[in-house]
Amino acid sequence: xNPPQPTKTFKVDHLPVKIYKDxxxxxxxxxxxxxxxxxxAIDERNNxxxxxxxxxxxxxxxxxxxxxxxxxxxxxxxxxxxxxxxxDPKHPASFPLFLEQHFLNHVNVERFFPIPGQPxxxxxxxxxxxxxxxxxxxxxxxxxxGENGHIAFNDPPFAEFNDPKWVKLIELAEASRKQQxxxxxxxxxxxxxxxxxxxxIPALIAPKxxxxxxxxxxxxxxxxxxxxxxxxxxxxxxxLRTVSHxxxxxxxxxxxxxx
Numbered sequence: 175x176n177p178p179q180p181t182k183t184f185k186v187d188h189l190p191v192k193i194y195k196d197x198x199x200x201x202x203x204x205x206x207x208x209x210x211x212x213x214x215a216i217d218e219r220n221n222x223x224x225x226x227x228x229x230x231x232x233x234x235x236x237x238x239x240x241x242x243x244x245x246x247x248x249x250x251x252x253x254x255x256x257x258x259x260x261x262d263p264k265h266p267a268s269f270p271l272f273l274e275q276h277f278l279n280h281v282n283v284e285r286f287f288p289i290p291g292q293p294x295x296x297x298x299x300x301x302x303x304x305x306x307x308x309x310x311x312x313x314x315x316x317x318x319x320g321e322n323g324h325i326a327f328n329d330p331p332f333a334e335f336n337d338p339k340w341v342k343l344i345e346l347a348e349a350s351r352k353q354q355x356x357x358x359x360x361x362x363x364x365x366x367x368x369x370x371x372x373x374x375i376p377a378l379i380a381p382k383x384x385x386x387x388x389x390x391x392x393x394x395x396x397x398x399x400x401x402x403x404x405x406x407x408x409x410x411x412x413x414l415r416t417v418s419h420x421x422x423x424x425x426x427x428x429x430x431x432x433x
Contacts, residue, residue, distance in 0.1 A: 178203045181426070186401045187415035191422045193429045197389035200425045201234025204387050207421070208235075208314060209242050211383050215313040216249050221284070225253040225315040225373070225381060227326070228272040230357045232318055235387050240280040247281040251310055255317070255326040256372040257289040259296075259343065267359035267366075289341070289371050300341040300371065307340055307373075312381035319388045319411040321356075322349035323396040327372035333410040340377035346370055356392070375413055384420035386411070391427040398431040 178199035180192040194200040208224070215222035226236070239245075257269050264271065270288035278286055287306055293299030317325055324333065329347035351366040360366045378384075388397055400411040401422075414420040 177206050182429075187405075188418050189401075189415045189420055189422055191401070191424060193424045193426065195426060197234045197425050197427075200387065200389050200423045201236075202238045204235050204316065204385050204423045205238035205242060208239055208316060208385060209245055211314045212245055212250060216246055221249045221251065222314070223251045223253070223310040223312045225255060225312050225317075225378075226273060226277065227255055227317045227387075228269040229318055231390055231393065232316070232387060233276060234389065235316065236277045240277050245281075247283050250283050252278065252283050252286045253307065253310075253312065254287075254289060255378070256370050257291040258367040259291065259369040259371060260367060261291040263288075263291060267354065291371075293371075296343060296371075300339070300343070303371075304340040304377075307377060307380075314383050314385065315378055315381040316385045316387060317378060319386065319393060319396050319400060320350055321353045321392055321396055322347060323400050323409040323411045324350060325375065325378055325410050325413070327370045328375050328378075328410045330408040330410060333375060333407045335375055335407055335413055337374040337376055339374055340380075341371060341373055343369055344372050375410060379413060379417055379420075382419060384414065384417070386414055386420060386422045388422065388428050389425040391430065393428045394431040397424060397428050401432065 180194050182193040184191050212222045254273055261268055290299050327344055329350050332344050346368055351363055354360050354366050355363055400409045405412040405415050
């Protein structure tokens with residue numbers, strides 16, 4: 175696969191930004207970079223650890239990544255970012271189920287570590303997942319930005335840049351819950367759970383590399399605010415401007431509000 179070329183590149187503070195002609199080109203470009211990072215880790219120590227996001231905006235990327243032929247998936251551990259509290263693991267909106275359907279069922283990963291949606295002991299579940307992330311430090315996190323600028327389920331006004339925890343229970347902002355309805359995962363707002371378990375912002379920026387994949391017109395306002403307004407917890411995605419190991423992938427639609 176020849177790597178698609180961005181139509182524009184620039185930098186906001188420490189964050190390189192690449193704009194592609196469409197979501198398909200963006201997904202392919204990000205997948206090729208993810209492959210390079212994964213292979214580098216495998217070459218170094220015979221295994222790789224990655225954290226993947228879910229959601230419709232990640233579909234092009236996940237499809238491109240699973241279709242790359244020369245990734246040794248049997249040597250890769252996969253983590254993910256968040257899950258609704260109390261949701262049935264077979265519910266169509268379950269995030270581990272999303273990853274299984276759109277990615278894991280197509281590749282032979284060594285191990286998938288799902289965040290439990292129905293933990294018997296909430297604090298224990300958070301600590302056990304934290305322990306896994308510490309035991310297997312991530313080489314790569316592929317994330318997106320929500321319509322309110324969230325990363326994972328770190329929503330304003332609950333997001334904390336210096337959160338002392340790596341995994342915790344959070345309240346979902348109404349904007350996030352509406353996004354789930356708009357994406358077709360739930361029929362009504364009342365059906366969307368009000369709480370979720372999520373990796374916190376310190377956990378999300380700890381991996382060696384961060385690929386932030388943000389296509390689609392509905393993300394354009396969040397992109398503009400995260401890049402053009404001051405860095406702050408009311409725009410959680412803006413934290414990526416402060417680190418040196420992240421890249422932002424946009425398409426024409428998601429970048430359309432940028433000056």
